[in-house]
Amino acid sequence: MSAIKVFILSDSIGETAHNVALAAAAQFSDYEIRYQRFPFVRTDSLLQTVLAQALKEHAAIFHTFVDRRLSQVVNHYCEAHDLPYYDVITPALDTFSQITHVQPSNHPGTVHALNTNYFDRINAIEFAVTYDDGKNPSGFLEADVVLLGVSRTSKTPLSLYLANRNLKVANLPLVPQAQIPDEIWKVDPKKIFGLTNDPDKLNDIRRQRMVQYGLNPDTMYSNTDKIKAELDYADKIFKKIGCLVINVANKSIEETATLITESLNTDGTGEN
Numbered sequence: 001m002s003a004i005k006v007f008i009l010s011d012s013i014g015e016t017a018h019n020v021a022l023a024a025a026a027q028f029s030d031y032e033i034r035y036q037r038f039p040f041v042r043t044d045s046l047l048q049t050v051l052a053q054a055l056k057e058h059a060a061i062f063h064t065f066v067d068r069r070l071s072q073v074v075n076h077y078c079e080a081h082d083l084p085y086y087d088v089i090t091p092a093l094d095t096f097s098q099i100t101h102v103q104p105s106n107h108p109g110t111v112h113a114l115n116t117n118y119f120d121r122i123n124a125i126e127f128a129v130t131y132d133d134g135k136n137p138s139g140f141l142e143a144d145v146v147l148l149g150v151s152r153t154s155k156t157p158l159s160l161y162l163a164n165r166n167l168k169v170a171n172l173p174l175v176p177q178a179q180i181p182d183e184i185w186k187v188d189p190k191k192i193f194g195l196t197n198d199p200d201k202l203n204d205i206r207r208q209r210m211v212q213y214g215l216n217p218d219t220m221y222s223n224t225d226k227i228k229a230e231l232d233y234a235d236k237i238f239k240k241i242g243c244l245v246i247n248v249a250n251k252s253i254e255e256t257a258t259l260i261t262e263s264l265n266t267d268g269t270g271e272n
């Protein structure tokens with residue numbers, strides 16, 4: 001017995017129609033089934049060419065066209081030429097229209113755009129974890145955003161928050177006498193954001209941190225003079241780079257993130 005030919009047609013990538021065909025074909029394991037996908041069919045001329053090829057090869061058609069007109073062209077052609085076909089998406093669209101009393105948006109590839117967005121977010125989160133605290137300086141050159149600041153200026157939580165908005169973020173703690181990685185000076189200053197804080201606020205945060213660890217809060221880490229020296233050092237670095245400086249003293253993570261994304265958009269370097 002010759003193999004059964006199935007053409008997968010779609011105005012997107014055709015994965016949905018292909019998966020449905022595969023699921024149904026699994027119930028007919030004794031037959032050899034060959035699939036041929038025709039994605040991004042969005043013009044009448046291309047569609048007619050594919051349909052003519054399907055007729056020539058006596059292929060069955062599984063299709064997902066959110067463009068209702070193209071879907072109807074396929075259905076009418078198959079009926080007129082006695083080609084077996086299955087319209088995967090139209091009945092589902094009709095059902096949701098009946099429920100919502102709203103017509104579908106007819107935007108091809110929406111499901112996969114959402115999936116792409118999801119995986120981009122996961123990649124951004126993994127990036128933020130990998131390049132947290134300057135672990136690998138090479139990340140600064142790949143990042144969408146580079147955060148600089150002394151200890152306890154919300155670099156890590158801000159990095160993860162921005163990663164959830166699909167931005168790849170690397171951060172570097174600024175410590176006096178510590179060498180700044182060469183990669184920092186190669187990054188576009190518009191992608192770099194300096195985080196600072198008020199000395200008293202930072203003192204409280206660091207003291208609380210030490211208490212959480214069960215340690216003496218009165219150390220050099222929380223010493224006010226040392227904190228001021230750290231902030232002065234960071235300010236000099238920020239000025240040398242020419243980056244935007246954000247005082248996080250009375251700002252939530254969300255507010256700081258908004259300032260960053262707005263700056264990226266204004267400069268034309270952001271994607272949000």
